[in-house]
Amino acid sequence: MRVVMFGYQTWGHRTLQALLDSGHEVVLAVTHPQSDHAYEKIWSDSVADLATEHGVPVLLRNRPDDDLLRELKEVDPDLIVCNNWRTWIPPEIIALPRHGILNVHDSLLPKYAGFSPLIWALINGEDEVGVTAHMMDAELDAGDIVVQRALPVGPADTVTDLFHRTVDLIAPIVHESLDLIASGRTDWTPQDRSQANFFHKRSVEDSNIDWTWTAEEIERLVRAQSDPYPNAFTYYKGERVRVLKASVSEGIYGGTPGRVFIKEGDGIVIVAGAEARRGRSRGLVIERVRTEDGTDLPADELFQKMGGYLTRQP
Known part of the structure; x- marks a missing residue:
């Protein structure tokens, strides 16, 4: 498959590396410019640098625009894979790839959609966290689930511990999801929207x-x-x-x-x-x-x- 990657920080970096290792053709990487936001200066491995090292063209965008849509039409992707893309993706981009958009999110969707899911889950005393790969639709983090993996939260675990454990799930989840999509599977699991919640980006005051x-x-x-x-x-x-x-x-x-x-x-x-x-x-x-x-x-x-x-x- 011809794959385009949308992502940012270490989550995006790990996802791009998984795509590069998958045997599929990565034709474009789209990422955000560097940020001074306190939560975006950490876990900040560069998607742009990794793509450049492997000869993958890079586009820097704060949000999708008409120029990006034209670029995507030119590279003609079979699939877009997202992880930690920070802004809304319009319907015309969601509809463009033949197999749609696979989004990788570090929570057990439908719970903890939105931002900083590991932090909010730990604050709220959840006994497990995880990573979900789902097909993107018009509602953020609401599409059907392709692959989901859970990890227990121990009584002394910090969010740093949980970050390292969940980020290690990205590569196997991406590889399994790509294999399922390439096989022609489309019978994904709908999210139980009665269990859904959505959290805002954290700031210092939080x-x-x-x-x-x-x-x-x-x-x-x-x-x-x-x-x-x-x-x-x-x-x-x-x-x-x-x-x-x-x-x-x-x-x-x-x-x-x-x-x-x-x-x-x-x-x-x-x-x-x-x-x-x-x-x-x-x-x-x-x-x-x-x-x-x-x-x-x-x-x-x-x-x-x-x-x-x-x-x-x-």
Whole structure:
């Protein structure tokens, strides 16, 4: 098959490499220009560089336009394969390839369509994540499923752990999907749209800790914002503090959410949860932090005296 690839960052890079290894003819790679967005500066292996190394023509686009449509008609693809293409693809492009567009998405669709699915899934306490290859239609991440693979989420897993495991699924999923499509199969599995949800792109504010969340939820947020992602953060005495490691307290603590309360184990307990005033909540034990100057230190070196509050604003 003649294949065009649309993609960006490491997800797109891995997909292009899988296509190059597949034995099919890669006739064009379409990717985005480099970005300064915090979440797009990490896992930023270049699709353009990989394509150039293998003699594949490259087009840089922020979004599809008439020139791109003309280029696609000229290369006459049998299939377009997408992974981490960040903007809407119009119907005239979806309808152009003989076999349609195969999109590879790092969630177990129909859940966690949209952006940053691993982060949102970990925050929400899902017990598994995965990768789905589906045929694209007019609704984003809603087309019929070709191949889907799941992985368990462990109690100590960070989003960095989950990234490395799921990105390793891309190549086998792409290869299996191409084999199925090339064989003439079209009997794909429709998504159960009653289970669908769609998440927005994350920004720095989404990492700002809300101390009315339960300690369990905040601990998952910390793991979902592990290095090299922008860390979960809070403010202490007017300075931003990034939380690198945390756990849920053994004790039940009452009071006002955000209160720097008591030492427990290797960390400092912060009162958490909307029900904390009733004395029904566990606290968050902060164990390791990073200050604004980039210094990492144990939490008890920062919180040397009990009292005071962690807040969402300086």
